[in-house]
Amino acid sequence: MVPDPVLLQLTTELFPNGISRYAIGGLLVGLGTVVIYLGTGIPAGASTFLESTLSYVSGQSRFQRYVSSRDWRLVFTFGIIMGALAFSATVQSGMITTSLYQPGTTGQLYEVGGLTLWSTDVQPWRLLLGGIFVGIGTRIGKGCTSGHGVCGVGSASKTSITGVITFMIVAILTAQIVAALGVSP
Amino acid sequence: MSDRHPLFMPLILVGGLIFGFGLGFSHMARPEVVLNFLQFDDFGLVFVMFGAAIVTGVTFFLAPRLLGRAPLTGDQFERRLKPFDRNVLIGGSIFGVGWGLSGICPGAAYASLGIGNVTILWALAGMFLGAYLQGRWRSQSVSADSVTAGAD
Numbered sequence A: 001m002v003p004d005p006v007l008l009q010l011t012t013e014l015f016p017n018g019i020s021r022y023a024i025g026g027l028l029v030g031l032g033t034v035v036i037y038l039g040t041g042i043p044a045g046a047s048t049f050l051e052s053t054l055s056y057v058s059g060q061s062r063f064q065r066y067v068s069s070r071d072w073r074l075v076f077t078f079g080i081i082m083g084a085l086a087f088s089a090t091v092q093s094g095m096i097t098t099s100l101y102q103p104g105t106t107g108q109l110y111e112v113g114g115l116t117l118w119s120t121d122v123q124p125w126r127l128l129l130g131g132i133f134v135g136i137g138t139r140i141g142k143g144c145t146s147g148h149g150v151c152g153v154g155s156a157s158k159t160s161i162t163g164v165i166t167f168m169i170v171a172i173l174t175a176q177i178v179a180a181l182g183v184s185p
Numbered sequence B: 001m002s003d004r005h006p007l008f009m010p011l012i013l014v015g016g017l018i019f020g021f022g023l024g025f026s027h028m029a030r031p032e033v034v035l036n037f038l039q040f041d042d043f044g045l046v047f048v049m050f051g052a053a054i055v056t057g058v059t060f061f062l063a064p065r066l067l068g069r070a071p072l073t074g075d076q077f078e079r080r081l082k083p084f085d086r087n088v089l090i091g092g093s094i095f096g097v098g099w100g101l102s103g104i105c106p107g108a109a110y111a112s113l114g115i116g117n118v119t120i121l122w123a124l125a126g127m128f129l130g131a132y133l134q135g136r137w138r139s140q141s142v143s144a145d146s147v148t149a150g151a152d
Helices: A007-013 A019-041 A047-056 A067-094 A123-139 A147-154 A158-180 B006-025 B033-037 B045-066 B087-100 B108-114 B118-145
Strands: A108-112 A115-119
Touching: A019 A147, A019 B006, A019 B045, A047 A067, A047 A123, A047 B108, A047 B118, A067 A115, A067 B006, A067 B087, A067 B108, A108 B045, A115 A123, A123 B087, A123 B118, A147 A158, A147 B045, B006 B108, B033 B045, B033 B087, B087 B118, B108 B118
Parallel strands: none
Antiparallel strands: A108 A115
């Protein structure tokens, strides 16, 4: 079959970095969730860690309800950090090269002891202020991009699908407004 | 907690490792790439979310039907179903403002540290601060009228 040139051009415009790194990365995110689920029955989300970890330092009842899960949530988060570090040491550092991975041009690469690391150009005030909203919103809204977006959507939960549509629309509007105001990156 | 299966923590760690590697590989640990999606410059994020949700979707559908109980906890396999109320819309909107402003969400922020992005500590500090503020406020409102929202 000869690829349609119009379709090809559209694909390049919509996906300038291809789709393989996204699709493969997404499948791995799903796989990590599934490994934990099949062993323990827990559909793990990433954001409860914020409150469960606060239970170590605060006696507030909202945090104390997560005492029983706070130790494994620390291990889960530690695993996420180390898994991303393993990605840096292999794919990002060029030890493993594959046509399925597009390195892209965002941010700044830097070297530490043969390890290729990466740093963002997004301004700290955006990260801090955005982080505060994320921290409040994910806990009031009962989940984040992994809890609602991966586990909830995977469960065909109407609550989660509604949650995802809500934060997706608001996030798109916010990012477009911020960009239109000339804030970059 | 003390009578957990000896493989419980190792399995959580392995799951986290795969999860974090995937966030790095997909570039979701880079706020710029998420912002490029929200600004309609690169729609790749759709493949990350649906790629992951398809894997969990098939598993969450089949496991309760084909498997008995989870081997390490003895718990039933269930789907992730949470009750709907207006908090889902309010919280989702607040989350959306933060995600659209920063380009980062909790899981991706942890992974961002792993790829060397020390600057992301600003976002992590913000997330803890935000989670603390809502927790403090809601702990007090719950003890004030003793009506729990049942949010999780």
